[in-house]
Amino acid sequence: MTDNHHHIENDEQFIGLTVNSGVKQPPVVNPYLKPRKRRPLPSASELVEGILKGDVTVLSRAVTLVESLSPEHQAVAQEVIEKCLPYSGNSRRIGITGVPGAGKSTSIDVFGLHILKDGGKLAVLAIDPSSERTKGSILGDKTRMEQLAVHPAAFIRPSPSAGSLGGVARKTRETIVLCEAAGYNNIFVETVGVGQSETAVHSMVDFFLLIQLAGTGDELQGIKRGIMEMADGIVINKADGDNIDRARLAQAQFRSALHLFPPTASGWKPEVLCYSGYYNLGVPEVWEMIDRYFTFVKENGYFEVKRQEQARYWMYETINEKLRQHFYTNPEVEKLLQEKEMKVLGNQQSSFTAARDVLDFYFKK
Numbered sequence: 001m002t003d004n005h006h007h008i009e010n011d012e013q014f015i016g017l018t019v020n021s022g023v024k025q026p027p028v029v030n031p032y033l034k035p036r037k038r039r040p041l042p043s044a045s046e047l048v049e050g051i052l053k054g055d056v057t058v059l060s061r062a063v064t065l066v067e068s069l070s071p072e073h074q075a076v077a078q079e080v081i082e083k084c085l086p087y088s089g090n091s092r093r094i095g096i097t098g099v100p101g102a103g104k105s106t107s108i109d110v111f112g113l114h115i116l117k118d119g120g121k122l123a124v125l126a127i128d129p130s131s132e133r134t135k136g137s138i139l140g141d142k143t144r145m146e147q148l149a150v151h152p153a154a155f156i157r158p159s160p161s162a163g164s165l166g167g168v169a170r171k172t173r174e175t176i177v178l179c180e181a182a183g184y185n186n187i188f189v190e191t192v193g194v195g196q197s198e199t200a201v202h203s204m205v206d207f208f209l210l211i212q213l214a215g216t217g218d219e220l221q222g223i224k225r226g227i228m229e230m231a232d233g234i235v236i237n238k239a240d241g242d243n244i245d246r247a248r249l250a251q252a253q254f255r256s257a258l259h260l261f262p263p264t265a266s267g268w269k270p271e272v273l274c275y276s277g278y279y280n281l282g283v284p285e286v287w288e289m290i291d292r293y294f295t296f297v298k299e300n301g302y303f304e305v306k307r308q309e310q311a312r313y314w315m316y317e318t319i320n321e322k323l324r325q326h327f328y329t330n331p332e333v334e335k336l337l338q339e340k341e342m343k344v345l346g347n348q349q350s351s352f353t354a355a356r357d358v359l360d361f362y363f364k365k
């Protein structure tokens with residue numbers, strides 16, 4: 001109490017203000033708490049053994065290592081991926097995109113239950129580079145898929161946390177390999193239909209499903225042509241109640257818009273369907289379409305062609321990502337970049353010569 005007078009706020013000029021001395025805080029260390037043992041890092045072969053048995057705990061553990069930034073974890077993760085690779089590939093990989101509120105989680109829940117009726121297993125993964133775990137839509141979050149979350153044959157994993165899109169996407173692609181080795185023969189990769197992430201998803205799935213809503217006015221406004229061009233199927237959700245007519249109208253508009261697009265590389269003609277995820281209407285029809293697609297591309301050979309293209313794409317993507325990382329995380333390069341940035345901003349050097357100087361320095365090292 002007495003030392004209140006030492007507070008400047010208690011000086012006469014601050015009349016009306018008083019600051020009380022605080023209560024002495026107890027020590028933060030709880031003497032009864034035993035130090036938590038760090039879980040020892042399992043070996044790659046232990047993990048692979050568990051994954052091949054379909055052990056979900058082991059699978060989750062391995063995915064966590066895939067997502068980890070620690071070099072020690074990455075080394076184990078890469079070995080696990082390498083060993084799982086021969087057991088992977090045997091699945092239908094389906095990308096699902098749509099703007100927030102389009103009904104992705106509601107739909108994935110009913111789509112998932114629909115396909116699991118016939119047995120098999122389903123992994124739901126996500127690519128959401130914008131959202132950190134604490135904000136945003138947290139794609140792939142279990143609470144958004146109530147029925148699948150408690151289904152024993154479903155494995156749900158939220159997006160790797162924010163980072164570069166390439167990095168996040170690569171981790172998801174690696175996770176696909178692990179899930180397939182664990183016997184998941186259906187893989188959904190969910191993403192928000194805004195920005196670049198669809199391209200990343202498109203580069204790792206066999207079928208790309210675009211969920212749309214019937215709006216008012218011009219249905220096609222605001223939908224990026226690029227996204228429509230990637231879609232193998234467009235489905236208009238919330239075709240229920242007094243929204244049915246508008247959904248049908250949107251369907252007609254999308255169909256005629258698709259006619260104007262160049263033929264797809266697969267030879268498949270993208271279809272447009274209406275359904276209601278919430279009321280579970282038209283869901284089997286959506287899956288009949290997807291089944292037709294798989295039959296079609298397996299017969300004409302495009303299925304394999306596309307997977308090989310994707311494998312090549314990811315080889316180069318990984319190289320690009322690693323090169324970029326190696327360059328930007330070099331402390332000397334970082335320092336030089338800062339200097340050069342100042343010069344460029346101060347009009348003392350052109351962007352091009354500054355870039356050349358930094359690159360020359362990097363390559364001569």
Ligand code: GDP
Binds near residue numbers: 102107239
């Ligand atoms: P997401 O953000 O794309 O994952 O969308 P959600 O699945 O969370 O759905 C957004 C909102 O639309 C929720 O309030 C859902 O209940 C609602 N919704 C989803 N599907 C349907 C549907 O088929 N019909 C109707 N009427 N509402 C739906």
